[in-house]
Amino acid sequence: MLRIRDRIRWLTARGFTLIELLVVIAIIAILIALLVPAVQKVREAAARAQCQNNLKQIALACIGYADTNQKRLPPGGLNAGGGDWNDERGSWLVHSLPYMEQTPLYNKIQTAAGGPIQSTYNSVGKAAAAGVLVRTGTNDTTLPYGRCPSDDYRPGVAVVNYIGSYGPQCATGGQGCDVNQTYCNGNAQSPPWGYTTSPDHGNSANPSDIRGLFNRLGAPLLFPASIPDGTSNTILVGEGLPATHDHLQQNLWWGFNGGNTHAGTIIPINFIDPAKVNTSCLTNANQWNASFGFASRHTGGANFAFADGSIHFLSQTINHATYNKIGCRNDGQPTGPFE
Numbered sequence: 001m002l003r004i005r006d007r008i009r010w011l012t013a014r015g016f017t018l019i020e021l022l023v024v025i026a027i028i029a030i031l032i033a034l035l036v037p038a039v040q041k042v043r044e045a046a047a048r049a050q051c052q053n054n055l056k057q058i059a060l061a062c063i064g065y066a067d068t069n070q071k072r073l074p075p076g077g078l079n080a081g082g083g084d085w086n087d088e089r090g091s092w093l094v095h096s097l098p099y100m101e102q103t104p105l106y107n108k109i110q111t112a113a114g115g116p117i118q119s120t121y122n123s124v125g126k127a128a129a130a131g132v133l134v135r136t137g138t139n140d141t142t143l144p145y146g147r148c149p150s151d152d153y154r155p156g157v158a159v160v161n162y163i164g165s166y167g168p169q170c171a172t173g174g175q176g177c178d179v180n181q182t183y184c185n186g187n188a189q190s191p192p193w194g195y196t197t198s199p200d201h202g203n204s205a206n207p208s209d210i211r212g213l214f215n216r217l218g219a220p221l222l223f224p225a226s227i228p229d230g231t232s233n234t235i236l237v238g239e240g241l242p243a244t245h246d247h248l249q250q251n252l253w254w255g256f257n258g259g260n261t262h263a264g265t266i267i268p269i270n271f272i273d274p275a276k277v278n279t280s281c282l283t284n285a286n287q288w289n290a291s292f293g294f295a296s297r298h299t300g301g302a303n304f305a306f307a308d309g310s311i312h313f314l315s316q317t318i319n320h321a322t323y324n325k326i327g328c329r330n331d332g333q334p335t336g337p338f339e
Contacts, residue, residue: 044298044299046149047150048150048298048303050148050149051149051296051298051303052303054146054148054162055237055239056311058237059307060309061100062074062092062096062099063309064099065095066222071222071223072223073214073222073226074092074095075220076091076164076166076214076215076217076218076256077089077090077215077256077257077261078095078218090254090256091216091254091258091261092260092261094109097109100145105141141254142158143158146161146162146253147161148296150296150297150298151296153242158251158253159253160253161241161242161296162237162238162260163239163240163260163261163263164212164236164260164263165212165213165214165235165237165265165294165304165327166210166213166214166215166261166262166263166264167211167235167264167328168184168195168212168327169200169201169202169211169215169266170184170195170197170199170266171266171288171292172200184196195324201216201292202219202261203215203216203217205218207220207221207226211328211329212235212329213227213235213307214237214261216257216261216262217256224307226329227330228329228330229325229329229330229332230308230334231306231307232306232310233306234327234329235304235305235307235326236304236305237305238294238303238304238305239296239304240263240295242259243285244271244272244277244285245263245285245291245292246259246285246286247262249285262292264293265294265326265328266324267289267290267292267293269293269294269295269301269302269314269315269316270293270295270296270301270302271293272284272295274295301317302314307329322335
C-alpha cells in the first residue's frame with residue numbers, strides 16, 4: 001500500500017517533459033494563429049459597419065438640407081468668384097453640419113467668418129455676397145463622424161474620409177499616363193461608352209456642366225429634379241483615402257478646395273495602393289488624374305452612399321462602364337444591379 005502511494009506521489013510531482021511542453025506551446029501557437037485572423041475579421045466588420053453608418057447619416061443630412069433649402073443639395077463648395085481660390089465660403093461638409101447635430105460647430109464657423117456663411121445662389125450658381133470663412137480655429141477641428149475606422153492615416157488629424165462625387169467628370173493628366181482621357185474621348189471603348197470632354201474635375205458653376213452631384217464651385221443641383229437617372233441609381237458620397245489624395249491631406253474639410261468634392265468615377269476604385277504611393281505617374285497622390293478617385297482600406301472595394309440614402313459596397317472590380325453610369329446623374333443610362 002505504501003509503494004502505491006509513493007508511486008502516485010512521484011507521478012504527480014514529476015511535471016512536464018520537454019517534449020510535452022513543446023507540444024503544448026505548438027498547440028497554443030496554432031490556436032493563436034487561428035484566432036488572430038478571426039479577431040481581425042470581426043474588427044474590420046465592425047469598422048466597415050461604422051463607416052457605412054457614417055455614410056448613411058451623411059446622405060440623410062444632404063437630403064435634409066435639400067428639404068429645407070429650396071430643394072438644392074448642399075453646395076460642394078462656395079466662393080463668390082467661381083474661380084477665386086482665396087474666397088472661401090465653406091464646403092458641403094460645413095453646410096450640412098446643422099443636419100448632423102453639429103449646430104454649435106456651425107455657429108462657431110459662422111462667428112469666425114464674421115457673418116452668415118449660408119449664402120444664396122445667383123443664376124449660374126455663384127454664391128451671393130457673404131462673410132468669408134476664416135480658417136483660424138477651424139482647420140484643427142475634427143468631425144466625430146469624419147473618419148472611417150479602417151483608415152489608419154495619421155490618427156487624430158482633422159481629415160475626413162468621405163467625398164462628394166462629381167461622377168464621370170473628365171480631368172487632364174500628365175506624365176504620359178492619362179487614365180481620365182482614355183474614357184473621356186467618347187468612342188475609344190469597345191463597345192463605345194466613353195464620355196465627351198467636360199470641365200476638369202467639375203470646375204464650373206454651371207449645373208449643366210456637372211455630371212455628378214457635387215463640385216467645388218457651388219453649381220446648384222436640385223434634389224431630386226437634377227437626377228433624372230434616379231436617386232437609387234446615382235452615387236452621392238463615397239470613401240476616400242488621404243494617403244492617396246493630396247487635397248485630402250491638406251486637412252481642410254471645411255474648405256471648398258480641401259478635397260472633399262474631388263473624386264469621380266472615371267478613376268477605378270482603389271486605383272492607387274496606399275502601400276505603394278510614390279512619385280511615379282500612376283502611384284502619385286499629386287497626380288490628380290490618378291488620385292482623385294474613391295478608395296478605402298476595406299478589402300476589395302469601398303462603401304458608397306446613393307442619392308436615395310441607401311448604402312452599397314462596390315467591388316473594385318466593378319465593370320468600369322457600369323461604375324461611371326451610376327456616377328452620372330443624367331446620362332440616360334440608369335443601371336443595376338451593380339454589386
